[in-house]
Amino acid sequence: MIEENDILVGKDIHLGFGGIKALDGVDFSVKQGQIVSIIGPNGAGKTCLINSITGYYHPQHGRILYHDKDILGQKAHRIASLGISRTFQDPTTYPSMTALDILMAGRYIHTSASILHAMLFFGKSRREEVESRRMAEEAISFAHIEDLRKIPLAAMSYGQRKQVEIARALVMQPEVIILDEPMSGLDDSMKEIVTDLIFDMHDRGMTILLIEHDIQAVMELSHSVIVLDYGKKIAEGTPEQIAGNELVTQAYLGGWTSNLSSL
Amino acid sequence: MTVRGRKKTDYARDLALLGTRQRWIALAIFLVVLALLPFIPDWSGDIALRGWLRWTNETIIIIIAVLGLNVITGMAGQVNLGHTAFIMVGGFTMAVLTTAAGWPMLAALPIAALLTGIIALFVALPAIRLKGFYVAIATLAFLYISQFIITQFDITGATDGLYQIPSPSFWGFKIKGYLRWYFFLMPFLILCIMISANISRSRIGRAFIAIRDNHIAAQSLGINVSWIKIKAFFIGGLFAGLAGGLLSSRNSVITTSEFTFENSIWYLGMIIIGGAGRTAGAVVGVISLSLIRQILSVLGSSGVIPGSSTTSIYITYTIYGLAIILFVSFKPLGLISIWHKIKLNYRRWPFGV
Known part of the structure; x- marks a missing residue:
């Protein structure tokens, strides 16, 4: 049913909103430790797909297997606690929280102090806080955001928020990390920082599912690329295969065609 | 940027509410003040x-x-x-x-x-x-x-x-x-x-x-x-x-x-003016609004504010309403944010405001 090394597999996923078919029989598979990218024009269903994986949308039909277990239809917070972590396209998630608060909050699934513990701040609560802080500091140095520690998200630049958002997904120690357009709106130097972060995460053995419009970054990073168009998967393969695919080029008629052929 | 007076060597210390000796001293002084507070004489004689x-x-x-x-x-x-x-x-x-x-x-x-x-x-x-x-x-x-x-x-x-x-x-x-x-x-x-x-x-x-x-x-x-x-x-x-x-x-x-419903509204106003979501904000908010209410009612009953006894109540409401509007538009993080700003400026001095 599920191939060896496959960690996340989608089968025949159908998601509709009224008359609109957002996902129309999409299949995909992600192997453990790989970087897999989902690309496609705006409105192709990329974010719908990851919202379905992370429990924000509930597809009407299909299956999403995570380690042989069907997670389709489970609640978002449940899926997060299973080890699938995601970032959001809009990085302004918790405007009033500082980077440190957000990262400490990212340890939620790994802590379990009760209300009573929290009220008195002793025993378990205290131990967990110190441990969470240690993990948060690790993520801070990993994402190079030392100077943002005590700055509220609302006071940060867009790029800094993206960095915090990635660090937040990381501090959750997920097995699979899903990045929704981590490079959109960033300049080249920031893109490079994010690219390095993704490579670093890969080196740490994480499986990465990436949605990205920056084709160059996608080609550079991915082991495998999935192309969506109008809710259907039109191609899947290595970056080289995708670059040469006739259908993909057609789907990207216009701005991106030249981009693809230049690779 | 130098951070003044902060030398913390482990996370447990950084998480502590009273992480520094200054804070312990401040707490001790505060507790003494609280203990002496009821013995402070009142200004209005009789009551x-x-x-x-x-x-x-x-x-x-x-x-x-x-x-x-x-x-x-x-x-x-x-x-x-x-x-x-x-x-x-x-x-x-x-x-x-x-x-x-x-x-x-x-x-x-x-x-x-x-x-x-x-x-x-x-x-x-x-x-x-x-x-x-x-x-x-x-x-x-x-x-x-x-x-x-x-x-x-x-x-x-x-x-x-x-x-x-x-x-x-x-x-x-x-x-x-x-x-x-x-x-x-x-x-x-x-x-x-x-x-x-x-x-x-x-x-x-x-x-x-x-x-x-x-x-x-x-x-x-x-x-x-x-x-x-x-x-x-x-x-x-x-x-x-x-x-x-x-x-x-x-x-x-x-x-x-x-x-009354009115009380609920007062309580909400207190956390807005003090600084919503912060413990110190709630405390400061209650004290400041209650103080305004108390002062105006003393002034009203002692005849400093002319008019009937209800005049001071209306003035209280007006000030309350005005305070909420002003805070929401100019200091949405409440009174406590002013204190945080002072603290930040002190630490960063003379590098920035």
Whole structure:
């Protein structure tokens, strides 16, 4: 049913909103430790797909297997606690929280102090806080955001928020990390920082599912690329295969065609 | 950028509320001031000590209640217009347990807090399905429903309320008079402030703030948003129930009519002006608004403000309304944000403002 090394597999996923078919029989598979990218024009269903994986949308039909277990239809917070972590396209998630608060909050699934513990701040609560802080500091140095520690998200630049958002997904120690357009709106130097972060995460053995419009970054990073168009998967393969695919080029008629052929 | 006076070598120290010696000293001074506070003479002669202490005791109880509202509305972002009803439930629990069941006040107090917490938890159930404005309306409905229910039963005194609620006593030593009450209430206040501060620096406090800031993204942290809302109401109810229990015992009488919608609005204003979501903000908010109210009422009754006795009440409302408008537009993070800014500027001096 599920191939060896496959960690996340989608089968025949159908998601509709009224008359609109957002996902129309999409299949995909992600192997453990790989970087897999989902690309496609705006409105192709990329974010719908990851919202379905992370429990924000509930597809009407299909299956999403995570380690042989069907997670389709489970609640978002449940899926997060299973080890699938995601970032959001809009990085302004918790405007009033500082980077440190957000990262400490990212340890939620790994802590379990009760209300009573929290009220008195002793025993378990205290131990967990110190441990969470240690993990948060690790993520801070990993994402190079030392100077943002005590700055509220609302006071940060867009790029800094993206960095915090990635660090937040990381501090959750997920097995699979899903990045929704981590490079959109960033300049080249920031893109490079994010690219390095993704490579670093890969080196740490994480499986990465990436949605990205920056084709160059996608080609550079991915082991495998999935192309969506109008809710259907039109191609899947290595970056080289995708670059040469006739259908993909057609789907990207216009701005991106030249981009693809230049690779 | 040099950070002044901060040398912390481990995370436990950095997490501590009283991480530095300066803070311990500040706390010691503060406690001494609190101990001496009731002995400060009053300016208005006759009402003297009593008026001042009565106000202080009332304010302590309100702070405890508003700390609870601060958890529900300030931290978790669920606008609660029924907070006064939670206090009422705590007050009536105390009243019924001590008068009808004959419990001692100190035994009834934790039950009052706990029962209010549990009732608040049920009030949270509609809040799970509702958002923003609708939660406010649901809690408002709870205020009127609970008042209606309480006035329907003889055991809760029907429409007359309950009388002769006993004061606490320790082996024959009765807590009566403003001064004894002051020293009886103070440990509760300190405990509640500590608990509130602990909540906001712990796992659950961050979950509250996360769902307030973004309840959709918060799910991706693994936070069960419905469950966290329920917990917020439960904790808020505990504070309100404790405050209610203390209040009805101190007043020795309780009627549903003292718990008005207007009070709920005052409490909300207090956390807005103080700084929503912050323990110190709630404390500062209650003290400053209560102080304004007290000063104006003293001025009104002593004839400094011309006109009838209601004039000062109207002035109070006007100032209150104005303060909220000004704070929401110019200092949305409340009075406490001014203090944080001063602190930040001190640390960064002379590098930036």
